Amino acid sequence: MSDLKVINFMRLRSLASVLSLILVVGSLATLLTKGINWGLDFTGGTLIELVYDKPVKTADIREQLAAEGYDNVVVQEFGSAEDILVRIPGDDPKLGATVSKLLGQNYEGKVEAVRVEFVGPQVGDRLRDQGGLGMLFAMVLITLYIAFRFQFKFSVGAILSLAHDVIFTLGLFSFLQLQFDLTVLAALLAVIGYSLNDTIIVYDRIRENFRKLRKGDAIEVINVSLTQTLGRTLATSGTTLMVLLSLFLFGGEMIHNFAMALIVGVGIGTYSSIYIASNMLVYMKISREDLIVPVKENEELDQIP
Template identity: 60%
Template sequence: MTDKVINFMGARKIAAAFSIALILISIGSLIGKGLNFGLDFTGGTLVEVVYDEAQPLSSIRQTLADAGYADAVVVFFGSDTDVLVRLPQGMSPELGETILGVLTDAAGVGVELRRIEFVGPQVGEELREQGGLAILLALIVVLIYISMRFQFKFAAGAVIALVHDVIIVLGAFSLFSIDFDLTVLAALLAVIGYSLNDTIVVSDRIRENFRKLRKIPSIDVLNVSLTETLGRTLVTSLTTLLVLLALFFVGGEMIRSFAEALIIGIVVGTYSSMYVAANFMLAMGISQEDLIIPEKEGEPIDDLP
């Protein structure tokens, strides 16, 4: 057993208040602002052009606004000469050449049309529905799996932790108006997998300690279990974050939203695996009786020193 036990559950009320506050802020932002859906979900046209010389984005936006494309979204795409233009208008055979002509005339330098892509609104609506169903199905499968492997109170705690993580990641994207596209949806599913892995490791240790430490309160069993898994949890999270930070800073615009979603998810998931799931299990009255194996005669029983 760990020599020094950290009293994680001593701060459970503060942690619960913190989580509730984050969830309320996230839900409020989702209701008030909504998500800034990318073209994958809303439909529209994406045009990528490359300039011979770097141009200020403000100048490009003004040029497009003067040409009747005031709602165009203009961002750099990997370098200060590679520009991505997102338009809510449907694609026509002439649209790419029209945009190219407008930008070339205003810039006075060479501009190359690299690609033009179109997503119809019907496809975007289907992607939203299927993405939501994918997340819901993942949570249901998690509930069934952990109920079979551990016990229902463990499963309920794990699912609450996963819902907590997903809502906060969505809330952060809504609050800061970060583009929500298919890469972010993939990141959300990855966050569910990562957070679930952490929660299962902690749950496995809790189950093991409930069977070993039969004469101590449930809150102490949770503290021992969280302390024993703390090192593994932090090392895994930090090494994963290093990779994600590299993707965020040097991976380019295409996967930046993906990296942002995972960075937020890893931080929140690490916190929830230590506090939200265990806190909820304690609130449901988890005890030795839920998991204990009948004691054999002569079997040694561990206890806190």
């Protein structure tokens, strides 16, 4: 320990608390005023399967439809570059024929709509409700797990950290009006798992140092623990962000928002592990007494001479 240069992370804890409060309140205000730009997975729409006689680019199809006034359209390959899926708002039964005719006007070849399906808003509502319940259920289980493995004060910090990450990510999507579909929901669940993993590693070191170090108050022990885990955190977050940036830049529009949600989530999750999860331990006055392993009655009797 004498060779370790301890970084005073908690020196900025008051400033970080104010910053986090501003971010959460701002995110909630944005969600209430602007709402979420739900994708077709949640709002419903028409799915059209188009078959071309030669490979085409989805970006070109998307541009053609946007030029004709079709907004919030999802275009993706369906097994090959000739088989294209188009998801578009609306429930007009003639939409498939209209879209295939429109795309065929500037195409030197044949394009045909082979399947047209309508997904009603009831299905989207059910997906939205189930997704929200899934996140709440995951957070409840996480709270119980942290409280059982560590101590109740740790579970409060962990759940506030996860809620902070999710609210900020949702607020950013609302502010930028990025489309929220099932891939983004999956990214949010992945963010919860990533942030929790980082928090547990920090908590494990804090608990170990509370029992190991005989000197120092809670802030000093937390600073030592964060310093010891910093290298691992930077290595993990750095390599993860490199992969996500590659997906964001070169993965195509279909996973653009998915990668965006994960990039934001990994960044804010690393921050919250330090300045939300660990900071809450200071506010809740964590002490060595909270982490003392209780001695069983039989063990006490055995120690009596």
